[in-house]
Amino acid sequence: MKKRLISALMVSAMCLSLTACGGSGGDSSDGGSSGGSSSGALRVAIWDNNQQPGIQEICDLFTEETGIEVQVEVKEWDSYWTLLEAGASGGDMPDVFWMHANNSQIYMNNDMLLKLDDYIDKSDKIDMSKYLPQVTALYTYDDSYYAIPKDYDTIALWYNKTMFDEAQMEYPNENWTWDDMYEAAKKLTDKDAKKYGYAMNVTNDQDSYWNMIYSKGGYVLSEDHKTSGYDDAKTLEAMEFVGKLLTDVCPPASVMAETQTDILFESGTVAMITQGSWMVPAFKQNEYTAEHCDVAMLPYDKETGIRATICNGLGWAAAASTKRPDDCWKLIEWLGSEEMQFKQAELGVTMSAYEGTSDAWAGNTDLFDLTGHLAMAEESTVEGVENLIVEYPFTYNAVKWTSQCQKDLVPAWDDPSQMEDKCKEFAKTMNDIIASESK
């Protein structure tokens, strides 16, 4: 009797699992066969939690307008790329997603992204000349467009007003040179009290040392995107300055490796950090930074007279393998339209890539004076100083050498006296990597 009962149970369990498989199979094939029609939600993938509410709002407006459902999924930066690559290899990518300069070349070259040329020609909402050219360039391949610019970002100097007030020092401003910044940071550093003048996020090259390299006349990647600039004399000079900052005014490298620099800043442990404009929503939400902090332009270099910011921008792209290219385009067109680009800026999601949206973004909060971020990308108002907007350095597979760099320079962050050797070593590795890139 007992045995019978057990076998009956097993059979029913098996039937259940079989029907469950069948059921889900049926679902997915439904989704497939109905491709082109407006059933089911478009899958949208992004990686920034801070931007999710704003993007969701804009997508909801799209659903109201067109009746096409949109489902926004947020993944962490690292897993985002792992999943996107797995999806691209296995033919199951999200329909619409963010692209980044680090990865755009490899995706465009392998025909993973939907070509947008024909759609753009027919559209009355999209005019590619209206977007920041530095961003458009990142998503153009063989004279074809593969993404509509979403935003752009600049790096600026965030500082803790309260720490400056207590030390009775003037706030950072557009007249500061890197030396001024170093001196101020030194005065604000009290290692016994665990207070530091500056903290550098060494795993994020874009918002830290790359800006210093370009400001001091060096370069990361040559203009033909073929050779490394890490062994350039000016670059090494800049990296030596980075080493000086790390030794004298930053928390120990191990502390910065254990605790992210923006958290150190948000907890009032460090007086200054260099951060990208994409962090504004996070700093707005954080009670401490909202009350105590503000932002100014990055310092410039006294000798070269250059103030440099890396300028990157994301693009809205669609999968080449999508079953509903027309719906995808409708969404991308919506997200790139003048109206929604303004909306994105007003909501303070990020600065928008569309021309003339900067004032809208500056007005998204009165907690901070955001002109610091905007002025980085405008004509200089300080005499004898040139504002340099550096296009994000990319190669066919830039992830490979940027990841390698993070790994190879670790000993130099810990012991800056090795900086020159490690940079020169890395330059060789980087050249090898670029030379071995498939195309």
Next chain:
Amino acid sequence: MTNSKSEAKAPAKQKMTTWEKNQLFWGWLFIIPTMAGLIILNLYPIVNTIYQSMCKTGDFGKGNVFVGFANFSRMFGDSEVWQALINTIKYAIIEVPFSICFALVLAVLLNRKMVGRSAYRAIFFLPMIVAPAAVAMVWRWLYNSQFGLLNNLFGLKVEWISNPKIAWISIAVIGVWSILGYNIVLFISGLQEIPHDYYEAADIDGASGIQAFFNITVPLLSPTIFFVLITRVIGALQVFDLIYMVMDQSNKALPKVESLVYLFYRESFDFGDKGYGSTIVVLLLAVILVVTVFQMIGQKKWVHYE
């Protein structure tokens, strides 16, 4: 078992009876789901990984070029791989013995009649239910050298996860803590199979609790211990998530902690070199095979099946 097998073999050439056909049909039907799972999810990937380890893999899995043993010769000259192998073994040497010894002692204690027994069992099992990522995040904060609970509570200045000399131990401690509950459950179930008569007899003969533990409990529990040992050694050699979640890429202790699977992940997914990544897991597979074979041979000396 052996009887029915030989019976089935002998008349193999004769026609099967209806009953036997039935048996065959239902037998296959019941194992098909498991077989299909094994083939699709395990066997096929294993074969494919071994093949990829001999390829220069193209982007997005397109255009793999067969290069023979080029990846392997690169690996044999790669000191980082050997360091990672040492790290992995060091981790296993801490995690496996400690998690087994602690779990065994705790299981014996939790097997007695005592107040709040199920509460204690639940508490020890809790780490198993929590997502590994959450476990890693909490420990990362406990270990934080500036703001961490450990250092602030005891007034220490130890860089638990940034000092290359101790970081690997800190990681292994998390490993022991999170696997303890699982081992305890297995041991308790093993303990409950041991007839109580043995202990009563030992008690009458005047054996102490400790003597009973080593002379009755351990030998009779040895099949369970062996099972836990085999699975834990394999599990420990595959450690990845703890290291990935706790150690930042700019952590200077990382070269002394990173495991083979960590290297595999970085090569395959950060650097996009699936071929070399596969080569590293093939090495890991070989190591696990060898270790497991030796354990299987060794078990004859100490595992007592009734």
